[in-house]
Amino acid sequence: MNTTPRPLGNAPVSVGPLGLGCWPIAGMTRAGVTPAAAEATVRMAVDLGITHLDTAFCYGERGESERAIAAAIRGRRNAIVIAGKCGIHWEPDAGATPPRRQVVDGRPERLRAEVEESLRRLETDHLDLLYLHAPDPATPIAESAGELRRLLAEGKARAIGVSNVSLPQLEAFIAACPLAACQLHFNMLQREIEREFLPWCRSHGVAMVVYWPLMKGLLAGAMRRGQVFPQTDSRHKYPMFNGVEFERNLDFVDRLRPIAARLGCDLPDLVLAWTAEQPGITSVLFGATSPEQVAINARALAVELDDESRRDIAAAIAARGPVANRRPV
Ligand SMILES: NC(=O)c1ccc[n+]([C@@H]2O[C@H](COP(=O)([O-])OP(=O)(O)OC[C@H]3O[C@@H](n4cnc5c(N)ncnc54)[C@H](OP(=O)(O)O)[C@@H]3O)[C@@H](O)[C@H]2O)c1
Numbered sequence: 001m002n003t004t005p006r007p008l009g010n011a012p013v014s015v016g017p018l019g020l021g022c023w024p025i026a027g028m029t030r031a032g033v034t035p036a037a038a039e040a041t042v043r044m045a046v047d048l049g050i051t052h053l054d055t056a057f058c059y060g061e062r063g064e065s066e067r068a069i070a071a072a073i074r075g076r077r078n079a080i081v082i083a084g085k086c087g088i089h090w091e092p093d094a095g096a097t098p099p100r101r102q103v104v105d106g107r108p109e110r111l112r113a114e115v116e117e118s119l120r121r122l123e124t125d126h127l128d129l130l131y132l133h134a135p136d137p138a139t140p141i142a143e144s145a146g147e148l149r150r151l152l153a154e155g156k157a158r159a160i161g162v163s164n165v166s167l168p169q170l171e172a173f174i175a176a177c178p179l180a181a182c183q184l185h186f187n188m189l190q191r192e193i194e195r196e197f198l199p200w201c202r203s204h205g206v207a208m209v210v211y212w213p214l215m216k217g218l219l220a221g222a223m224r225r226g227q228v229f230p231q232t233d234s235r236h237k238y239p240m241f242n243g244v245e246f247e248r249n250l251d252f253v254d255r256l257r258p259i260a261a262r263l264g265c266d267l268p269d270l271v272l273a274w275t276a277e278q279p280g281i282t283s284v285l286f287g288a289t290s291p292e293q294v295a296i297n298a299r300a301l302a303v304e305l306d307d308e309s310r311r312d313i314a315a316a317i318a319a320r321g322p323v324a325n326r327r328p329v
Contacts, residue, residue, distance in 0.1 A: 001273050001301050006282050008207045009180035011159030013128050015081050017276040018301060019052030020045040020294065021211060021287035025068055026060035029216075031232035033289050035068060042072035044291035046080065048298040054183075054209070054285045055122075056085035056133055057114040061100065066121035077124055083209075084122070085133035085163065086114040087144065097231060106136030108147035115151055130157035131183055132173070134164040141169050145176035152178065161209070167196055179206050181282070186210035187219060187275060188313070189252065189323045198280040207282035213275040214268060214286055215240065220293075221253050221267035239324035248320060255316040265303050268293075272300035274313055 005014035024030060025038035042053065053073075059065030066084070073080050087110075093101040111132070119125060132148060135141045148160045161181035162173050173179060182201055184193050190212065201208045214220045216235055225247065229236035239245050253267070260270040268286070276284045288294045305313075 001276050001303055003301055006207065008129060008159045008161075008282070009205050010178070011129075011180035013081060013159045013180070015052040015207075015209075015283045016050065016301075017283060018050050018272060018298070019054050019081075019083070019209070019283050019285045020050050021285035022053055022055040022065040022069060023059050024287040024289045026065040028060065029234050029287075030289060031230075035064070035071075037290055038064065038068035039071045040291045041288055041294055042069050044294040045288075045298070046073060046076060048294065049301070050294070050298055051079055052081045052083065052283055052285075054083045054211075055118075056088065056131075057118050058085075058088040058090060058102065058133070061090050063117070063121040066118055070121060070123040074123070081128040082122060082124065083129035083131065083161070084115070084118050084127040085131040086111045086118070087133040087136060089114065104134050104136045106132065106134075106139040106141070106144035108143055111144060111147045112151065115156055119156065126155055127157045129159045129161055129181060131161035131163045131181070135162075135169050141165075141172045142176040145173045149177040161207075167200060170197075170200060174204060174206075179204070181207040181209050183209045183211060183285075185212040186278075186281070187213050187215045188271065188317055189215060189219075189249070189320060194278075202280050208280055209283045209285060210275065210281055211285045213272055213284045215249070216287075218249055219253060219256075219268070219271045220297075221257065223250065223253075225250055245324045249323070252316060252320040255319065256313065259309050259312045259316075263303065263305070263309055265299065266296050268297050269300035269303045270305075270309070270313075272297060273303035273305055274310075276300070277305065 007014050025041050027033040055065045087106045090100045091103050132144050151157050152160050159180035163183035186193050235241045260267045286297050
């Protein structure tokens with residue numbers, strides 16, 4: 001894999017091809033990730049040279065992800081690119097299981113308050129990259145973008161990004177704020193961004209950072225046929241982990257295994273190496289729940305695909321066909 005640092009648009013910030021996604025360590029996707037395991041997971045990434053850490057105000061009800069990062073990088077802050085997000089928070093909801101609901105709130109005063117709280121939790125005075133996590137349907141995106149522009153001017157962020165947007169929202173955002181990065185989902189089976197977003201980012205000089213490269217763990221190869229996700233694991237809600245869709249996805253994973261074996265690498269490394277080399281992809285965020293997973297995934301940095309592997313992967317993707325919508329059921 002080409003490990004040369006890549007700039008985030010015109011911003012004075014560069015990232016490596018792999019970043020650690022710090023959502024699973026918040027313990028909300030999968031219950032039972034301890035603070036010690038969360039901290040050790042981040043520390044392992046940094047020790048192995050993965051210094052792009054992606055988090056958000058809402059990763060954990062009380063900032064568990066940001067606090068784990070702060071603990072793991074003490075004394076090493078200058079070597080790290082911290083990417084944070086604002087604009088989504090949790091509120092209690094007794095009628096829901098678990099008893100909380102996600103609220104998208106992009107009002108300027110709310111965004112500023114979240115960034116200030118994130119900086120306290122992270123024990124730092126700036127974010128290297130600050131995303132609007134998602135547009136708020138009740139707030140014009142130019143208003144949210146304007147507040148991020150002010151935070152950039154004040155030095156609380158060194159670069160600005162936006163996530164989970166439509167193309168018209170991207171256009172409105174960039175008209176109101178210098179934009180360095182866009183963050184959307186992308187993996188072997190979910191490649192919608194290739195049609196419009198990647199060309200748009202290329203033509204506007206905006207970096208593309210992608211999430212879900214392992215399809216929430218499915219493409220890491222550890223899931224079993226017949227596996228049922230508990231209610232505490234948010235994956236139970238997605239079509240891709242249920243019924244026939246799940247079976248077909250596991251068939252796809254089985255087609256990848258011999259390709260990884262031939263290259264002498266683990267399956268997640270094959271998947272991450274393929275993802276990182278797709279044209280227009282700046283950095284690939286993988287999540288992990290343990291230092292062991294990070295150690296395996298970091299070996300992707302040393303994987304070189306060959307033409308035979310690329311052909312076999314393309315054939316497996318074509319045989320799988322389109323996957324069910326990403327949205328929870
Ligand atoms: N902007 C947004 O709205 C948005 C949305 C989603 C994600 N993100 C970001 O993108 C990052 C990546 O997404 P993601 O974490 O949801 O999904 P992902 O990277 O596709 O999958 C992560 C999961 O894969 C499993 N895994 C990882 N390495 C493994 C290994 N070596 N062996 C076996 N299993 C392994 C772990 O699941 P187990 O729990 O089974 O251990 C882990 O939680 C997030 O962490 C977050 O920073 C952003």
